[in-house]
Amino acid sequence: MRIVLVALVVGVAASVVANMATTVYLHRALAHRALMLRAPAAHAFRFVIWVSTGIRPRQWVAVHRKHHAFTDVEGDPHSPVLHGWVKVQMLNVAMYRKEAKNPRTVERYARDLPPTILDRLFYDHALVGLGVGVASLVLLFGWQVGLLAAFVHVNMYLGGSAAVNAIGHHFGRRPYDNNAGNLQWLAFVTAGEGLHNNHHAKPTSAKLAHRWFEVDPGWGLIKSLTWLRLAKLRVMTGATNASAQRVGEQLPVDEVVEERVDVAGPGIAVVDVVGVLPDIACEHGVRAVLQRQIGVPR
Ligand SMILES: [Zn+2]
């Protein structure tokens, strides 16, 4: 009994760490460039993702950006509107893997993240990373607790990620006009990702809680990283009340847009970097900048 309890605690803790790295590093920093991470923090997150999930960031980023580009229409890698929420909940991993293995998706949506030498040597070998993760748990806690904790973590992490795409695109409050919902319980499980209606409304906001009663655990970590000067916020457009408005260091909107266009690369239509650009573009009337840079229709 004691073994099961300890394994539960360790497994949940591992899942919390993996979810924090997923939302802050993979999602908010890499996919949407809502914040910049300094090298020590970026390397630490990269390592945590490798040993706790085996995910290749450029694949995750590409699949996710495509989800924003085709939300709940043909082309969305994992839409409950197309497949039903139960199917997406059960098959989210398979749907993700199918899209992640498509080289055209990665080429088109994650061209700002080419493989590095560390990727080739270590991080692109998912099974090695997961092996290091499980071996660490076994060394620290013994084989029974270690293996059981790994089992708890895998189920919690995959279940939570699937729930954001399935339950989070079917149930929940919808203060903004989009297909995603806000579910606070899911936000606790996924370090903030459950506030998915807010996220689809303002994809480049580093903070997913937009109202005083919403809690975004990932934002707590981001604030701590900014205090430690390990992270820098890029832009906050998620503001619907004073407390959420324009926090931290900012760049002028035009500069952010131009930089993000550079990230996306020439010839990429604005719809392909949805989540990186349009909310800023629309709110601040900077379509002229986009037009100049990538030929977006006025
Ligand atoms: Zn979504």
Ligand SMILES: [Zn+2]
């Ligand atoms: Zn997103």
